[in-house]
Amino acid sequence: MATTPHDQDFQAARDFKRVAELLDELLLLPGQARATALTALGGDDARLRARLARALASIEREHGGLLGDRAADRYAIVCAVDDEPASSADPAPGSRIGAWRIDGVLGRGGMGVVYAAERADGSYRQEGALKVMRHAIDGALNRELFLRERQILAQLEHPGIARLIDGGVVPDGRPYLVMERIRGKPIPDWCEAHALSVADTLRTFLAVLDAVDVAHRNLIVHGDLKPSNILVTDEGQVKLLDFGVARLLESETADIGGAGLTPRYAAPEQLAGGTLTTATDIHALGLVLCKLLTGRLPEGRAAGESRNPHEITRPSALARMAASGRSDATQVWRRRARILAGDVDAIVLRAIAARPEQRYPTASALAQDIDNYLAGRPVNAVATSRTYRLRRFITRHRAGVGAGIVLLIAALIATAGLGHALLQSRAALAAAERANAVQSFVIDLFREADPAETLGHELTARELLDLGTKRAEQELGEQPQTQADLLTMLAELYNSLGEYDRAGTTINSALAARRAQGATSDPLGLANSLYIQSAILGQQSRYQECVDSAEKARTIVAAHARNDATRNFELLNSLSVCHYFLGNDAEAEKYGRQALAIASANPGVGAARMLDIEDNLGMLLLSHHDDEALPLLQSALEKRRQLLPPRHPDIATSLSNIGRAEIAQGDLLAAARHLREAFEIFLQVYNREYPGTLIAADGLEIALTQLGQLDQAGSLGSEQIQIVRRTLAENDSARGSYTNTFGELALAQGDYSEAEASFRHALQTWRAALGDRHPRIITGERNLADALRQRKRIDEAREHVQASLALARDLYGEDTPETAQGLRIRALIALDGDDFTAARTDLDRAVALSRSVYPKRHPLLAWALIARAQLARRQGHLDDAVRDLDEALSIRVERLGVDSALTVATREALAALRKPAD
């Protein structure tokens, strides 16, 4: 059409409305019907059709993601047909080329036209795809080269490569090739049609690499690898088309990297006019892989310009871009981005490195790394940068986030490496692989925590673990052992962060993963998960279940790893702790001492763990007022101070335990000091709600209450009880204890109704968590009796104190510390009922017991003496009263300080008694 530019513009503008109109019509059709409709549309106006084809391709690219290339290709064919009307030189259907009869056109590409052909020389029936090149060969030499290359290609036999069957030159000088005719889909379509996961896509891709590798080892380079040259048949067989054709053309036309090259998949050196090498193919393979995984090519590729590596967009980033593009598939793409981040990114980037020598040297090296990834082994492409990344992460977080996250990282690394040391030789290799998988997973987590990747928001330890758990559950479904190992580790970390509910659900998923793969396949892994479960159950105050899990684990360890000191130690420790909380002191002590023996005999258990058991044993002994307790705890603290930084949470634990022991010993001033220090460390390292913080605060509240420092105790106590009510379950025995402490505070403050309510709540909680015959019930009943007495409900009070005394006798026998306190309360109740005789019997016994069962000059002795002084005063025995008060005062001065409100009150009472005598 001869038109002036202006006319052309005018025509194009007029056509624009027509394009808009027809586009609307085409878009109403289902996707598959559009190409056909397009061909039928627009009469003979090829230009209009080409415009519509381009518009459709653009729209479908936006909608389709992985479909993009297919859409473009599909319409490109339509466009090409229109742009290049059939050449008169093209063979007509039915005509022959060499031994082949042309049956029709299969397609047209950059290099030429492809025909469906059938062998027609009568020798045998054979189908083929016959490709006539666009350009003729000139000169006998080039013709010779072409034929020789063809011979070489014909010898290339591999199930993944479409065979070259025949070839020759048509009379006008253009060469032709006949290839095995493949009925399949381009690999992106196939992957999409089968909705392949990342792992399955990679597995499919391995078949491509295998074929390429065989060709490379025969010194044959493809030179034009792209999605449309990689087909997958319905049977799932990968078939590479046009192998060596680019090279043939190269020899044919001396036009290096020229005719027919697909710039989108061309390597930089190819575009720069360099020679085709195997590295060129590796580059193209990397791009195809990226396309398969993300539906896109790295940024800057579309135009094929050369680029520097920093500008390349990582596959995970491409997937994220895809996520922002399509609302319906956003989640899928986000998830995929997370899977790709790290190892797969590194693999693709290495394959498409700008400089050939930076790429994988061979297709099999690329395949090997993909295999590494699939098997959970470290990937070579990231091997060098890994330690760097880890170190960088720790350096960055040491200052900013504080001890918590550094400890967490230390724990992650230690746990990830643990697998090596623990497992027997037979399973060692698999275990090492899993340990590696776990380790690389953890390192990926660090990278997720990288502020640069999280838009400046530093992940907390908890968020890091949440991320890890989610990923482990979503992405490791195909590797149940690794998944179970990892979930177990994460559960342990949640546990150490005090996130017991999350720890519980996580360990349950881990155990579910173990069950899914059969309990016997990895007994030690199962034992490990059970052990962690028992530790978590212990923290959740579910002591009987805790014992059950630990016993199950012990059975397995006894059968498979009898000599594994660490495991045995941990399990015995766990059992000891759970039995302690169940009130089975004898069992608790037995297991505790066994654990201590193992730790002493096996340095491998680690000094720190040995200290834990000393600590635990100390607390156990403490519960029966054993004098051995405090020295044991103090020795643990001293050793910890040598091993650990001064504000380490383990040191806080020690301090907290020592504070408790000192309360029991009656050394309240030291107790308050140590508990306050522990409280402050926990507060700094964790937060106010962390269980360790709650325990230390509880101890401090007790110490302050008993010291008579009620203002301080009061503000601490009301803060504490709010947190307890908000964060602890109704049936958590710890909640019972904290509520009891709050009741004791209320009692000391004279708020008897609050005290009664608290004690009733504590009792109820303890009964639910620990049963009716637990030592705590002794305390609860006695405290309730005390509150009721103050509220003048004498009969009820008497009932409860009797219950307390009866249980103490049942559990411990006569003459115990519990008895001494119970007798005092019962005596005061009797005194309120003017039953001096009963009061006298009980108080004499209470004072005597307090002298014998408690350490010397114990504050509880002062309480007993004061009670007896009250009786003496009521009975008119003023000298007796003065004597008892005098002793009580001297004890209080020593134990509570001269300023304590309790000391002051005693002094005043004593002064009041003496006055009338003067």
Place this chain on the structure above:
Amino acid sequence: MRESDITLLLTAWSSGNHEARDELFGVLYRDLHRLAHRALADQPNEATLDTTSLVHELYLRLAADFQPLDQNRARFFILAATVMRRILIDRARARLAAKRGSGERALTLAGDSPQPATSAEAEEVLAVNDALDHLEQRDPRLVRMVELRWFAGFSVEETAQLLEVSPRTVKRDWHKARALLEDWLIEVAGRPG
């Protein structure tokens, strides 16, 4: 013009008075133009206009005094987007007049907001404007959508709300509009594809 008059104009327009629309257009043009001018003066190194912020700022200023009904609010923003298109077209023309032939830089339609910082971009803005003019009769909704998305910089969700269609529809229309604008740029404006 006082804000209460804007309320009146919006109401009048709602009840089918097209002169009110034209008058309102003039008011908004003046105010937005002033805002744009000031925004550019504040940040002389920023060659780009954050058009959404401008439109929102104007709306907030006016909304402080008049009580916009919901349909008035949508009408306001749709009209403001058209005004914004006009402002950017004028800006592009001015740039071409001042700087014809210098500072060429490639630009694609991929961005969400036009920034006629170079004359190449300015030409593109003008070409898009022409294309939209050709589409106005056939598919006015598509044109409003392009104005909201591309000229005023509203998000898909905001655009969907203002046009009272689903975000899906906006996205679909957006892809179609892009394909058509691409076609125009290549075929009519003569930009190499």
